[in-house]
Amino acid sequence: MKPLFDEIDRKILKFLIGNARMPFLEIARECGISGAAIHQRIKKLEDSGVILGSRLVVDPKKMGFDVCAFISIRIQDPQLLLSTVEELKRIPEIVECHFITGTYNVMVKLYCLDNDHLMNTIFNGILTVHGVSTTQTYISLNEAFQRQVHVDCLD
Numbered sequence: 001m002k003p004l005f006d007e008i009d010r011k012i013l014k015f016l017i018g019n020a021r022m023p024f025l026e027i028a029r030e031c032g033i034s035g036a037a038i039h040q041r042i043k044k045l046e047d048s049g050v051i052l053g054s055r056l057v058v059d060p061k062k063m064g065f066d067v068c069a070f071i072s073i074r075i076q077d078p079q080l081l082l083s084t085v086e087e088l089k090r091i092p093e094i095v096e097c098h099f100i101t102g103t104y105n106v107m108v109k110l111y112c113l114d115n116d117h118l119m120n121t122i123f124n125g126i127l128t129v130h131g132v133s134t135t136q137t138y139i140s141l142n143e144a145f146q147r148q149v150h151v152d153c154l155d
Contacts, residue, residue: 005050008033010151012041013050017148020054065111067118068140072104073132080131081105087129093121104136 005013008031015027028038045051060068075084081099088094088108096109108126112118118139126132 005045009041009045012038013045013151016042016051016054017151060111064113066114067112068143069110069112069118070138070140071108071110071122071126072100072136072138073106073108073126074103074134075105075131076133077131078105084129084131087131088126091121091125091129093117093125104134 011031012027015022015030024038024042025035028035031038042051073084073088075081085097085106088097088106091110093110093112094108095111098107099105100107110118110121112121118137122135122137126135
């Protein structure tokens, strides 16, 4: 289902995706509408679930997390899928979890301090979760880029 918003909503989203801390009055000036209208439109975007919130983004490497890995996980019994994901959620190194198609059911992204930490997380964390039958690990050598969904892709 395609979201319904107009050109002003798209401009607002572009500004907020670029800088979530941009003052609403500055966005209003750039969009040529009142500050109150910006507040109303942002509230509408939040209420409709388009805007999920704003967050601070940190650089994991600068915090000492030198290993980023993606792990495909096969869950032996589809009835265990949700409970297994709930257990995976308790592993702090895992920062993302996706249901996927193919040979595996789930893919997680995690950050570890080093390879020993990764090995410990796999063997003493992920592989001990009830329902996990097999895994395949991919280590990221370098993140080429990261971005939010681009509003212009809706055209």
